[in-house]
Amino acid sequence: MLIYDQHCAADARRQRKRGTLPTRNTRVVINEAVCEGCGDCGVKSNCLSVQPVDTEYGRKTKIDQTSCNTDYTCMDGDCPSFVTVELVPGKKAPKAARPVPPVVADPDFGPLTSTQNVFLAGIGGTGIVTVNQVLATAALRAGLEVESLDQIGLSQKAGPVVSHLRFSSSALEPSNRLTPGSADCIVAFDLLTATDNKNLDYGNAEKTVSIASTSQTPTGDMVYDKAVRYPEETSLLARLDKVSRTLRSFDALAAAQELFGNTAAANFLLIGAAYQSGGLRLPAEAIEEAIGINGVAVDANIAAFRWGRAAIADTAAFSAVTTPAKSVREPVVAPAHMFAGTTFTGETLRLVELRAAQLIEFQSVKIAQRYIDQVQAVWTAERAATERTDFSEAVARGLFKFTAYKDEYEVARMLVDPAFIEDVKSQVPAGENLTYKLHPPILRVMGRKKKIGLGPKSHVALKVLAKGKKLRGTKLDPFGYMHVRKVERELLAEYEAMIADLSRTLATDGYDRAVEIAALPDVVRGYEDIKLGNIELYKTRLRELRIECIDT
Incomplete structure (x- = not known):
C-alpha cells in the first residue's frame, strides 16, 4: 500500500480564490519556441494544467493559467523554456471592455408536466459539482422538487466527474440517480467523459437534448506520455449523437477565453446553451438568481449564461465575439x-x-x-x-x-524575442519582473541541482549570448x-x-x-x-x- 499525504492542489487553489489560503503571486509561462514538447514537465508535475498543444513546429506545451495550481513542480528538470512573472498584490490588470450578450427570446418548452432528468459529465477541478448545486438551487427557487447526486469517485483534478439532477413540479420517486435511457438533457463539459460507454447509456435518441464542449482537455496519460493523442473530435461527437435527439456543440473554453479573458466561466456557456435548446427546463431568472446565491464571479457567470443562450438563438452574434482575431503578424518566410x-x-x-x-x-x-x-x-x-x-x-x-x-545561443535568442515578451503579457497581463528559469550546463557540472532565475537586470546578458551564434560550430565555440x-x-x-x-x-x-x-x-x-x-x-x-x- 502506498499512502501519499498532501494537501489536494485543486482544493488549495479553491481556497486561495476564496481567501482562506495565502495567494501565490508567481505565475509560470512556457516559451513555445524553446519548448521541445518532450513531456518531462508533465512527468515531473503530474499536473493537468500542463497541456500539450499542436503547433507548426510539432507538439509543444502550455500552462493553462486559469486552472494552474501554482505548485511550480513543472519547472523541475533542465528545460529552459520556463519563465515566471510576479503579480503585485493589490494591482490588477486593466479591465478590457467585454461585449454585452444580446437579448434573446425564451425557448417555448411549455409547463413542466413530468420529471426532468439532467446528466452532467465533466472532469474534476473544473466546477461540475458547483454547477449541479447551482442548478439544484435554481430548481428549488422555482418551487420544484429536487434530487441530485455527484459522483466524483477517486477523481483528482481532471479525473472523470458526473452529476445527476432530477426535478419535478410534483413529488419525485425516491431516487437521486438517473436510470439508463432517461436523460432529457446531457451536458458534456468534457467530451471524453461524456462518451464513456457507461455514461452514454443515460442518453435516449428519441428525447435527449445534448450540449457538448469540443474543448480538448488532456488526460493524465496525454500529459505524461507524448505519444498519447486526443481522440478525433468527430468520432466522439458521433458517439454522443447516436444517443441524442439533438446535439449542439462548440468549444466552450476557447469561447470563454475570447469573451472573458479566462476560461473560468466556460461551464455556464454550456448551461445557457442547454437552457436555450430546451433541454434544461428551468426559468432563466431562477438560474441567474442561483448564480447570484452561489456568490462567485456572479457577473461573469450570468454573462456566460446569456452568451450560451445566444450560441443557440443568435449564432451570428456569438460567432462574431468568440472567433479569435486573426494575427496581424504575417509569418516570416525566406526571401x-x-x-x-x-x-x-x-x-x-x-x-x-x-x-x-x-x-x-x-x-x-x-x-x-x-x-x-x-x-x-x-x-x-x-x-x-x-x-x-x-x-x-x-x-x-x-x-x-x-x-x-x-x-545556448538559440535558446537565448528565443527567450529574448520581443514576440515572446508580448505573449507573456497577453497570458498574464498584470505580470511583472519577468524571470528566466535556467539550469546552465556549467553550473550543473559544478553540482548545482536546481535552476537559477535571471531577472530583468540579467536580460542583457542573454541578448549578448544570442549574438554569439556566429561562434557556433567553430573552434571558438565554448559550448x-x-x-x-x-x-x-x-x-x-x-x-x-x-x-x-x-x-x-x-x-x-x-x-x-x-x-x-x-x-x-x-x-x-x-x-x-x-x-x-x-x-x-x-x-x-x-x-x-x-x-x-x-x-x-
Whole structure:
C-alpha cells in the first residue's frame, strides 16, 4: 500500500480564490519556441494544467493559467523554456471592455408536466459539482422538487466527474440517480467523459437534448506520455449523437477565453446553451438568481449564461465575439531570391519557406540556402519515383529540426524575442519582473541541482549570448565541446547522408519506409539527459528499420 499525504492542489487553489489560503503571486509561462514538447514537465508535475498543444513546429506545451495550481513542480528538470512573472498584490490588470450578450427570446418548452432528468459529465477541478448545486438551487427557487447526486469517485483534478439532477413540479420517486435511457438533457463539459460507454447509456435518441464542449482537455496519460493523442473530435461527437435527439456543440473554453479573458466561466456557456435548446427546463431568472446565491464571479457567470443562450438563438452574434482575431503578424518566410531554380510546390514549399526563414535567424543565409538546396535535391529524386510528396515534406521537417538544434545561443535568442515578451503579457497581463528559469550546463557540472532565475537586470546578458551564434560550430565555440552538442552535430551529418541514400532508392526500396525514416527526428525531443534518452530511442527505431547508425 502506498499512502501519499498532501494537501489536494485543486482544493488549495479553491481556497486561495476564496481567501482562506495565502495567494501565490508567481505565475509560470512556457516559451513555445524553446519548448521541445518532450513531456518531462508533465512527468515531473503530474499536473493537468500542463497541456500539450499542436503547433507548426510539432507538439509543444502550455500552462493553462486559469486552472494552474501554482505548485511550480513543472519547472523541475533542465528545460529552459520556463519563465515566471510576479503579480503585485493589490494591482490588477486593466479591465478590457467585454461585449454585452444580446437579448434573446425564451425557448417555448411549455409547463413542466413530468420529471426532468439532467446528466452532467465533466472532469474534476473544473466546477461540475458547483454547477449541479447551482442548478439544484435554481430548481428549488422555482418551487420544484429536487434530487441530485455527484459522483466524483477517486477523481483528482481532471479525473472523470458526473452529476445527476432530477426535478419535478410534483413529488419525485425516491431516487437521486438517473436510470439508463432517461436523460432529457446531457451536458458534456468534457467530451471524453461524456462518451464513456457507461455514461452514454443515460442518453435516449428519441428525447435527449445534448450540449457538448469540443474543448480538448488532456488526460493524465496525454500529459505524461507524448505519444498519447486526443481522440478525433468527430468520432466522439458521433458517439454522443447516436444517443441524442439533438446535439449542439462548440468549444466552450476557447469561447470563454475570447469573451472573458479566462476560461473560468466556460461551464455556464454550456448551461445557457442547454437552457436555450430546451433541454434544461428551468426559468432563466431562477438560474441567474442561483448564480447570484452561489456568490462567485456572479457577473461573469450570468454573462456566460446569456452568451450560451445566444450560441443557440443568435449564432451570428456569438460567432462574431468568440472567433479569435486573426494575427496581424504575417509569418516570416525566406526571401524569394533564395528559391531561384527550385521546383517544389504545395505543402513542401510552404514548409521550406517558413523553416528557411527560421534558419536565417538561427545562423545565417548560408545555412538556410544549404537547407533549401538539400530539400530541392530530395524533391527532384521523389518526382522521378512518385507523385506523392510525403517524403519531401518529412525531410523538410526533419532536416530543419536537426539543423536548428537548440544550443545556448538559440535558446537565448528565443527567450529574448520581443514576440515572446508580448505573449507573456497577453497570458498574464498584470505580470511583472519577468524571470528566466535556467539550469546552465556549467553550473550543473559544478553540482548545482536546481535552476537559477535571471531577472530583468540579467536580460542583457542573454541578448549578448544570442549574438554569439556566429561562434557556433567553430573552434571558438565554448559550448561546442560539450557531449550533447557533439551528438547534435553528428545527428545532422548522419541524417543528411541517410536522406541522400534513401533518395537514390525511392523507386525500389520502399517509399513508405523512407517516409517513416525521414520523419523520425520528431522523436528527438528535450534537453540534456532527456534528449540523450530520446536519441537512443531514435537510434533503436533506425536499427529496426535496418538503418546503420553511429552509437552516441
